[in-house]
Amino acid sequence: MNLRFYNTINRKKEDFHSIDKGKVRMYTCGPTVYDFAHIGNYRTFMFEDLLRRYLEFRGYDVTQAMNLTDVDDNTIRRSRERGISLTELTDEFKAAFHADLKTLNIQPAHQYPEATRYIAEMIEMVQNLEDQGYAYKTEDGSIYFNIAKYDNYGKLAHLNPEEMLSGERVTDDSYEKEGARDFALWKGYKAEDGDVHWESPWGKGRPGWHIECSVMSTELLGEHFDIHCGGVDNIFPHHENEIAQSVCATGKEFVNYWLHSEYLLVDNKKMSKSLNNFYTLRDLLDQGHAADAIRWMLITTHYRQKLNFSVNRLGEAARAVARLKMFHERLENYKVDGPESVDNLVADTHIRFQNAMDNDLNISGGLSAVFDLLHKGHRLMDRDLLSQSGAAKVHQLLKTIDHVLGVLEMDSGSDPTVDEVFIESKIEERNTARANKDFAASDAIRDELADLGIELIDTSDGTKWKLK
RNA sequence: GGCGUGGUGCCCAAGUUGGUCUAAGGGAGUGGUUUGCAAAACCAUCAUUCGCCGGUUCGAAUCCGACCCACGCCUCCA
Incomplete structure (x- = not known):
């Protein structure tokens, strides 16, 4: 095309x-x-x-x-x-x-x-x-x-x-x-x-x-x-x-x-200065919205379409970006070597994305290809069917596409000043509690960190944390 | 007054040179699997319908006509 x-x-x-x-x-x-x-x-x-x-x-x-x-x-x-x-x-x-x-x-x-x-x-x-x-x-x-x-x-x-x-x-x-x-x-x-x-x-x-x-x-x-x-x-x-x-x-x-x-x-x-109905970037960041969600919201509605701003949409955008990032991370950490090489899936996704975007930057169409890839990739990994080389190819394609979207490398957090040593020590404390099946203590630690804006996620690869 | 854009499921939104649309994708919801519980993921479910009316056609979200609604430009403005 x-x-x-x-x-x-x-x-x-x-x-x-x-x-x-x-x-x-x-x-x-x-x-x-x-x-x-x-x-x-x-x-x-x-x-x-x-x-x-x-x-x-x-x-x-x-x-x-x-x-x-x-x-x-x-x-x-x-x-x-x-x-x-x-x-x-x-x-x-x-x-x-x-x-x-x-x-x-x-x-x-x-x-x-x-x-x-x-x-x-x-x-x-x-x-x-x-x-x-x-x-x-x-x-x-x-x-x-x-x-x-x-x-x-x-x-x-x-x-x-x-x-x-x-x-x-x-x-x-x-x-x-x-x-x-x-x-x-x-x-x-x-x-x-x-x-x-x-x-x-x-x-x-x-x-x-x-x-x-x-x-x-x-x-x-x-x-x-x-x-x-x-x-x-x-x-x-x-x-x-x-x-x-x-x-x-x-x-x-x-x-x-x-x-x-x-x-x-x-x-x-x-949105205009004269109607006084505007938000600056700083306003939104101060309200705790993440820059990657703002970017996603602004970029994912076709540029010739009016876009009605709302805080609700920022929330949707944040969740969509989170999904993309989690898929990206999962690919990086994927250890199984299954039988599927996914050459066709990767090629189809690339073509679908490109064909859509070629048509006057049809971002919605392009994104549907990306999310289909997410879904199929997760499914294959859930079933241990994806090969290592396949995971690498999907990962590479995602990075290529992200050259256009520009969100994967962005920070989703609103507060960069957290004490990582403290968090790691709390995670260790909690893991000990979990090993002893003391789930009350474990959940208490998770809640404590949640109050500080830190979310803990237990994975097969250990406990990870991220800013909420 | 002149010119123009848009109305698709609960929300956002693609599709609009007619058929593969039994309408993509995202968010939310519901039931299930998995997980100590979460999170994420997976499975299932979620528009006989595309602002309204009429027409053309074997066939229309997509074409034609009328109408309703919203927004914009004609002034500095992204």
Whole structure:
């Protein structure tokens, strides 16, 4: 089966062909670093991680760039509110963002371009657009892109510029623009900007939001690259504007595949700062939820499907991850050498997983193959039928698939500070009690550790413990 | 107003170029095996049914028409 993706610009699934054979260049819109990202934001970054990991699973050499927006209305306003410099503010949340990515086991992008480091290149692109007649200057020293000059404007979002102009919002829109939907490439300096400004051919000011992604993607991935992602809310106006800028500036194709992930919902409403119905990663971790369960929850609903967040779902996710991990551990510790080599089972599982994922990352279909493997593997081990080489093959396949899922190596515990020596001594004490058939004492010790968040599991291989 | 997405068992969810769907998989439940008891695992059970109505067809969750409901974009936003 061919790898296919739903391409927003054509509103249909298309076979994926990279520009350079075997290589994929992808640009993923990153966060504006003025505050902690919430898990709705992370749903998109998680989707992009899944996409990247799956492309790698399929053998592609992937180059990913993710921008960090470190200058815009929000960052400037917030830094002034807090009385700190723009850099102080954005450094804080850049660090928090990278820490969160690590917690969620999201593979780092190869590049994290920051808008403030590409000002010269942005000025150059704006100048280029102005020179070609696509942009005009206004009284306040801003430069706007004239969408009337670009015939294909609205193609990505499927919006008709004519109709956009007729809305009741025209009156709220800015004054100096010629067309209501024209957008700023460069913003002339205003007093509210404080000391945030750069010199330009149009006087001092700062770049518009959209130009940053056009410039940084081009600088790092070339004028024409394979995949551009973001949340569905980026479709319009951000990505639409990027296309207009880039295509007009370079005269070339910009991006081949536009992939967008759906929202994370809370009580069927979009999770957002303005509705104040959001959870940050830190909120959930503080409540005792494990990062691997959060990752699982965000990753296992198809990316173009709205996902309704609930604590209940986190519980389900935690149990599913636990099952996967226990199977993985059981394979590692499996000692019997039975007659079944399971070549067909392994091959079938691999194909089923791949065929499902090839179809626009159908994770549910892929996971059904994985859980079928779990079930059949356990059954064979229960009956001592699985061979050692078979166990090794299943184990290897699980690891290969986990390159995509990325949960096996994650810690399920919420508290890493436990005294292992103490636990081991308690286990020993309990084993002595069990050997003497003093089950009351044995259970008392188990309850004692349970109160500390430690769960004991008796296996044929001895007593194991894990964090609950 | 324009554009768009989704409604499948108790919950989540795949399948939607018609037949292999007598509807995958996960979570929960129920009965059993195993275990000192647990945990995990295994066995069995869990939708004559896919929002509603009508139509096309030998055959529809999948196609057509109407309707109901939920959500989103058209404004900064993952």
